[in-house]
Amino acid sequence: MRFLTVTPNPSIDHTVELAALTRGEVHRALAGSVEAGGKGVNVARVLARHGHHARAVLPSGGIDGARLEALLAPQHVHVVPVAIAGAIRTNTAVVERDGTTTKLNEPGPELTTGDVEALCRSVLTELDATPDWLVTSGSLPPGAPTDLHAQFARAARAAGVRCAVDTSGTALAAAVEAAPDVLKPNHEELAELLGRELLTVGDVVTAAAGLRAAGVGEVLVSLGGAGALLVTADGAVWAGGEPLVPLSTVGAGDCTLAGFLHSRGTAAQRLATAVAWGRAAVLLPGSTVPAELQTQQAAAAVRTLLNPHPDTLVKDLQR
Template identity: 55%
Template sequence: MIVTVTPNPSVDHTLEIDTLTRGDVLRARNVHAEPGGKGVNVSRALRRNGAATTAVLPVGGAEGRQLSTLLEEHDVACATVRIAAPVRSNITVAERDGTTTKLNAAGPVLTEAEVDELLTAVGAELDGGPRWLVAAGSLPTGAPGDLYVRLARIAAARGVPVALDSSGAPLEVAALAGQIDLLKPNQEELAELLGRELCTIGEVTEAAREVIGWGAEAVLVTLGAHGALLVRAHHVWWAAGQSVVPRSTVGAGDCSLAGYLFADDPPAERLRRAVAWGSAAVALPGTTVPGPDAIDLDAVRIVAEPEPAQVVKEL
């Protein structure tokens, strides 16, 4: 069992078009509505591949009712906290060449009582002894800046490891607190956290090890088309799959995290699965998560101690 918590979930609307042109009237080729938010996406990917998971999230308003219905349709077990304000709706515009433009709303304002209810709901789910708690996404207005630190303390009291996928201030506060077992930033988020550009495998590895020095056990860095890097204190692995024609990159990192956590295999195999799941997600529309038939583990190449000078981002 893996429990996820998404403090700022959403209903994600994806419009597939040929080319985005500002000021024009454009007609979408396809339209999708799916349950969204990073932790929700992790639970969806896990469930799609047969893993037991429960998603903890606040729901409110008509959008919250729609979100609950969509999760039920995806067979994702939920522990919901009722809030007064409606959850957000996000819009993704996906062009035929794979370019993705996201319009994300800020989300609801949570009261102090609603935050306390969310923490209580997570604690209740952790009492069942899951393998992981995944804390993921942005924080809604009203949520304390150290919410992920509080969640990590609740998990630690129950002996449950925590994986965190966030960005900006919530990521920084939680990482510096040193209570997160696995951090999963993408390359840009890690660069922002350290305040410097990261253009090579060596620079990403050095940055990840600096974060490990704050207390994390491992850092899984997704590198977009360049694959992913798994860094521990004394080991590093890089993995990449075959070139994929992207249809939508939204949620691919969430699927990578789900793949990594799916089973307690050796680190290199977990990384292989992370890249395979993420690559499969990129080829699907909107925030569609891949099932077993879409995932090709054999297409992923693993390199232990990769060449530090390898460029992973063009200047």
């Protein structure tokens, strides 16, 4: 399949591995890695690694913009850079031996009105080629309108291209109004959007069903270590597996979304693939994306459950 991703706020992702993080102390890292990052970039990387044609539209500026493009070249991601005056950001993740991940994300460069217009023109040009999916995701940099992901979703619909959105906060609220085919909030983002705690499966399903009633096609809710819930016109399905001790959780949600879009079949089959890709990702260091063999191995440990009991606590889903 052919995928077009848009990442308004790409990054250089620097991951540092420590035995344990102690605030205010000097640490000697066990290992470190650098990858091209940003949610849409991660989606493109893992899809390309699984043989799909992936094009990534992103702002690019400064030395790190050139570095990001160079990092993606050997990963078979076709970069569509939009030149900006500012320099792209660097995000740092500190991963401890027990899997605890602390992220330090910079805000990103200030986009001018001209930068935003150029980014939109590039997306429209790429949509003329009618890819199978547009994936627009991640945070928005300063200067970007809060409805930028929504604008891209509407442009995809006008072009007859399916669209998936993965963002948070006000950008997520705006994206709901654009009614994308797939919306992928995590548990915390969905709770923030609704303004209430979502403690049970029924809470999550009801919240996702409300988004569907607003026009969203399918809602894929990642639940961290508790797996994921998918809500469609036919009901809800859960997928997960035995608890894992992650090497790094950076980019795991992006791999989950990519696996979902890659897969075909029933809702349960597509969700199982999504969860397998996410589980494979957390067993790799930094923001490394899994290869086909790794996702296939992870799939063997994934189980699904149709319409899980609504009173089940989210934290108890794997029991």
